[in-house]
Every structure is written in structure tokens, then in C-alpha cells.
Amino acid sequence: MILAIDGMGGDHAPKSVIDGAMLALNELPNLKIKLYGHKEKLNPFLTEHERLEVIHCEEVIEGEDDPARSIRRKKDASMTKMLEAVTDGSADACLSAGNTGALMAGGLFKVGRIEGVSRPALATTLPTIDGQGFLMLDLGANADAKPENIVQYAIMGNIYAKQVRGIEKPRVGLLNIGTEDKKGNELTKSVFGLLKEADLHFIGNVEARDLLNNVADVVVTDGFTGNMVLKSIEGTAGAMMAMLKEAFMSSGKTKIGALLMKNELKKLKTKLDYSEHGGAALFGLQAPVIKAHGSSNARAIYSAIRQAAIMAEHNVTEVIKTKIADSNKQQGD
Amino acid sequence: MILAIDGMGGDHAPKSVIDGAMLALNELPNLKIKLYGHKEKLNPFLTEHERLEVIHCEEVIEGEDDPARSIRRKKDASMTKMLEAVTDGSADACLSAGNTGALMAGGLFKVGRIEGVSRPALATTLPTIDGQGFLMLDLGANADAKPENIVQYAIMGNIYAKQVRGIEKPRVGLLNIGTEDKKGNELTKSVFGLLKEADLHFIGNVEARDLLNNVADVVVTDGFTGNMVLKSIEGTAGAMMAMLKEAFMSSGKTKIGALLMKNELKKLKTKLDYSEHGGAALFGLQAPVIKAHGSSNARAIYSAIRQAAIMAEHNVTEVIKTKIADSNKQQGD
Secondary structure, three states, X not given: OEEEEEOOOOOOOOHHHHHHHHHHHHHOOOOEEEEEEOHHHHHHHOOOOOOEEEEEOOEOOOOOOOHHXXXXXXXXXXXXXXXHHHHOOOOOEEEEOOOHHHHHHHHHHHHOEOXXXXXXXXXXXXXXXXXXXXXXXXXXXXXXXXXXXXXXXXXXXXXXXXXXXOOOOOOEEEXXXXXXXXXXXXXXXXXXXXXXXXXXXXXXXXXXXXXXXXXXXXXXXXXXXXXHHHHHHHHHHHHHHHHHXXXXXXXXXXXXXXXXXXXXXXXXXXXXXXXXXXXXEEEOEOOOEEEOOOOOOHHHHXXXXXXXXXXXXXXXXXXXXXXXXXXXXXXXX | OEEEEEOOOOOOOOHHHHHHHHHHHHHOOOOEEEEEEOHHHHHHHOXXXXXXXXXXXXXXXXXXOOHHHHHHHOOOEHHHXXXXXXXXXXXXXXXXXXXXXXXXXXXXXXXXXXXXXXXXXXXXXXXXXXXXXXXXXXXXXXXXXXXXXXXXXXXXXXXXXXXXXXXXXXXXXXXXXXXXXXXXXXXXXXXXXXXXXXXXXXXXXXXXXXXXXXXXXXXXXXXXXXXXXXXXXXXXXXXXXXXXXXXXXXXXXXXXXXXXXXXXHHHHHHHHOHHHOOOEEEEOEOOOEEEOOOOOOHHHHHHHHHXXXXXXXXXXXXXHHHHHHHHXXXXXX
């Protein structure tokens, strides 16, 4: 399994990317890494490894670059080259913690869609209280969605939950404003009917309020709503952590309290931590394209690499190809 | 100021409703309350008060009742009668902690829309880290919205922020997937252009991630998204509180830690507490219709009553009437 990695993407690149990559090479004996980036920037953090190849790139796609334009124009950027490695078959999957929009545009234009998938979707595993986690998609690859798009998200999410997370019969839920069958806006009402007929274990509507309580294994929604819900969860968790920290630091008494709670609070933070859950994946492309969080540390990069490796090993792309073809054929009948 | 209250609505009715009403009568000397409900159920919790009138109603609209049908058929229900009091002018505003859908349907059918308002919206004040709070609407009165509807939400929210919250020049933000002007789905892209031209202090797009950081005084969105974001915030805060409680109770050591933190944690809970922020209001009706949270305690009912009283005293309905007429006239020019 050969993984192409953008060494220059992310807030803590290249150090955290390289550290994460070295961790992965040590943990995963079948992994080979092609690392793309500016050698002068990479070298200070690099140590040689027989399964690591470094490819020099002159350019970098920055966070504020226009997504589609930068992918087109910056031909020698680390992200562009990394995507091309997947396209020409010299890598099985790729990963970047850089500009999300550029990675999505590049995934679409360079790696290309699976035949029959009209809209690739961005998916990630979010934590639940019980530690199980659930997959949510689309998180914003497409701001607008048609009912058929959301059904494809469900088919792809279902495959991921089976192949990568090992869930035999994933519970697929539709994010909606109420759990009753007839609830929703025009879009979700249409999707509900289609999902009932699809070859999935569709458990009906799920509410945003219950997401962290492990109500489903796969939750589908349009990209606008998915993005809103993801950021609301992130924002609220962040705000509460900030308030908690303030509360802990407010006096000598509370500081002692914090000390006594230290281990438990660390566990809680780990539970909510992105870095344990891998990155976000673009589903529906010809190869796995993984987006690690911009603020990824080495641990988060490692988890995302592991995710990419599992996706490649379990042939997620091939299974999606088959299932989407089947589903489109059925609809054509 | 005469307030009609549904004595039978909410998880802890009638006790919490009556306790909240008595608290309000003691605090607000200009307030008169008409309390609607079954006298046998109310009596055990009632004490006489010269500004309290109790009106017997045989029926109750239950939480699981069909909204539109129950309002039409249960003619002697406490919620129906309460709404009629506003309609016939014997009360200035009304409040219920009961069936949200029924209250919205009743508000629409019985109290009626302000001329020119095409869709009334559900609004509430949400807490921010700094304690300021912000108004968000629509929270789900309408699952689907047209761009013009959202502009009206902004006009109404702006008036509320000025009249009730005393903010001179409320910052109005559009909930969106990014802060850049051109971000969004088809709906928000259209709304953005209209809000720029409206007579408002429009500060552009705001992200769900930043809501609790006091980025705006009024945040507008369609009812589907608003409902999702509200429930995501509630769900995440609830999940974190549950995890925190578990962490605090896990050993003798952490229990001592919790004891040392007790006051600070209480403050944090109060900050996040609904009961301090009043209920949700239906904007765009001929009179203030307030929905208190179903799980309201006496304190939450009191806050919601206070909110209803301020809305009535500051003529929010009249100002909305004028502004909507002005805005529609401008568009007609």
C-alpha cells in the first residue's frame, strides 16, 4: 500500500506531518509513503527510512488560495503532485491537512469521480459519549444537494461503515428536525421515501440533539446542514472547554480541584478528540482522498494515515463502484 | 399589561407554571395574569392573588396531539382559550410551555399574521460565553424558507434586539458555511444580496462554530438549519455535562475535586441555562406568543413571562407592523 502525502499542508506542517508519517511507518509494516514538499523545508525534520520517498516540489497551495484556480495553476505544488500520484497509479491513496477547498477541487478534477456518482461527499467519524463514534456525510463538499445525491451518500457511508469500521449491519439515519416519519423540509421528505426503498438498514430520521448518544452508525444530510451541525458541535465543545478551563483556573481552591480531576479530564478530552478519529474522507472518487484537520498534530496525522491505509486495503473504492453501479441499474430497471 | 397563560402545558405543569406566575406577579407590579386550565388540577398549587384570574378549561392539548387538528377540535383546551384571549383583546400577550406545533398552528390560525409578514418565525435568545447572548431565528416555524422570508426574519429580529434587549444598532449576521461573502448554498447566496440592501446593520456571514463567541446580536437562517443548529448546541452541551458528571463521580479523589469546584460549576451551568433567557417567541403575529421550553421550571417560566411583558410594553408587534409595511412599500417602489 503506497500513500502519497502532502508534506506542506496544515497549521503545523511540515513537522507534525513528518512526525505522523514516521509514526505510521513504524506501526504499519505494509505501508510505503511518498512525501511531497519543498526539500529545504522538510529536511530539518526528516530522518531516512527505507519505506519513505521524498519528492521535491517548488510550490505550496496556501490556505487562502482560491481552490480551483490554485489546483489548476500551481502545477508543481505538493498537493497537486500528491493528487497526480494517485491519478497515475503510483500511489493507492493520498492525504493532506491543507486547503480543504483545493483538495476537494483537485479530487474532483484530477482523481475524478467514480462512474455513476454524481456528487462526491465529505465524510468524517464524530465521537459519541460511549466512545463508538458515527460517520456523518456530507459535511460540505456540496452546499446544495438533490434527494438522489443524499441516497448515494448513504450507500457510500454504509460501505465505509461495513468495510472500514467493521459494522455488520450499519444503522443509517437521516438527519432531520424530528424523528417522526413525516417531519422535515421538502428535501428530507423526498429523501426519506427514497432511503426506505434503498438496500440499507435505514432506521429513519435522527435528531441533531441525539447525535452524540450513538443513535446511528451513519448519518446522512446535505452538505450545508452537515457543515452547520459539525461546526455547531465543534463550537459548543470548544466553548465549554474554554469555560471549564476558566472555572478551573479561577482560584487556588479550584486549581486543587483541577489537579484532583486531571486524569479524568484528560480522558474526557481524548474522547472528544479528533486526532483519535482520523480525518475526513472524500467518498465517491476513484481513490481514497483524505483530508486531515488543519490543526492536526502528529497523532492526528497518524490516525488519518491509518484510515487511508484501511480504506485502501479494504477496497472501499472498488466496493463503492460496484454498489453504485448496482443501485443505478436498479433505478434504470 | 394582561398576560394569558396556559396552566396545563409543559413537563412540570401545572406546578412550575403556577410557581413561575406567582413569582412574576410579585416582581412585576403592572402585570395581570389570566391562567387557563382545569381547576381541579390547578387548585392544589394555587394561592389567591388580586392580579390573578383563573379560567376553567375542560380540555388539554397533549404533547403528542396533532398540532393543527387539536387546535381546531379541542375548543375548550387551555391553550386554545389562552390564544383566544389574545385574539379578542382580553389579553396583550400569551405564553405556553405545551405542544410547540399546536402553539404555532394556533398562533397562525387564531392570533393571525401581521399584514405583510408571509411567514412568522420562532426566535430565542441563546447564551454566549461572555454572557451577552444572541437572538437566533427561525428555529423551525417553517421548515422551508424563501430568501424574502429570511429578510423578514432579520427585520423582526432587529426590532426585538432594539426594543427588548436595548441594543442600539444590532449586528445582524447570516448563518452560513463560511464568512466570505460568496460562500453558501443557493438560498444563503440570494439572502446575502438582499440583506446587504436592507436597512439593517448587516455584518455578513457568520459561522456556526463562532455563535457562542458573541459574533452577532441577531443571527438569521432558515427554520430547518436553525432547528439543527439549536439542537446540536443543546445536544453537545448536554452530552458534555453528562460526561463531566461521570468524570466527577468516578472516584473518591474526583469527588473531592468536584466539591472544590462546586460554586464555579454552578456558575457555568447558569451561564448555559435556558431558564435565565426566557422562552422562544413567535415573531410576526398580531400579538406576542411565547413558547417556554417544555422542561421549564418555575424560574424559566418567570423569565418567559418577563420576556412577554417586555415585548408587550415595548410595542414590539406595532413596531414590526410599521417596519414590515415600510419594507414592503420600498420593494414595491
